[in-house]
Amino acid sequence: MKQTTLDAIRDHAIRVYPRECCGLVVIVLGRERYIECRNTASGTDSFILPADEYAAAEESGAITAIVHSHPDASGEPSEADRVACEASGLPWHIAEVRCNDSGERVVTRMTMIEPSGYAAPLVGRSFAHGVLDCYTLVRDWYRIERGVTLPNFQRTGNWWNAGEDLYVENYARAGFRALREGEEIAPGDVILMQVRAPVVNHAAVYLGDGLMLHHLYGRLSSRDVYGGYWLEHTRVVLRFEP
Incomplete structure (x- = not known):
């Protein structure tokens, strides 16, 4: 991704902390853009990207990636992330956000996963409402x-x-x-x-x-x-x- 896109993702993730941010990377008229979306999930450890905002982004250009953050948690993809990534058919970018010793919010890591055929096991899978339930x-x-x-x-x-x-x-x-x-x-x-x-x-x-x-x-x-x-x-x- 371009630096301007990464900067926009970091800014969004830090601004909405301790909630998870979510958004989309879209190519609009030949230029890469990060489109912020509302997270309509009720808790702080998950995200729901509204269908109408996804549809609006599709109308504006080609969606190339889905983005969300992991506040105060590892940037490694969760089992639910991997399952949802497969369902989306798109790469996923995850921003790890933490507070440093000075109390400053910082993105400490960015990770990316792509669809690879992953399927959660029937027994022993973690719970994530709407994704693994x-x-x-x-x-x-x-x-x-x-x-x-x-x-x-x-x-x-x-x-x-x-x-x-x-x-x-x-x-x-x-x-x-x-x-x-x-x-x-x-x-x-x-x-x-x-x-x-x-x-x-x-x-x-x-x-x-x-x-x-x-x-x-x-x-x-x-x-x-x-x-x-x-x-x-x-x-x-x-x-x-x-």
């Missing part, structure tokens, strides 16, 4: 094990506490139906659960032999026994029948 795990299992591409629905942070019933409203559109009375659960069925929320907010894939694969908020994805707490909080079991 329980529905992402369901989608990835179906793609890997069944060769099926499920739709990816838009979901904002804490949608379940806002009363958005996303799983119930969308499962039929994704090709699922609820098990009928008397039908036994089978491998590949999707278990919808209601966990400390006013609506269904958690999904798991039934693997057979009493085991399920799921990704609980804030934890690593795992295989667990389907019973006890999880069975008690099950609201519906789905079968894929497109």
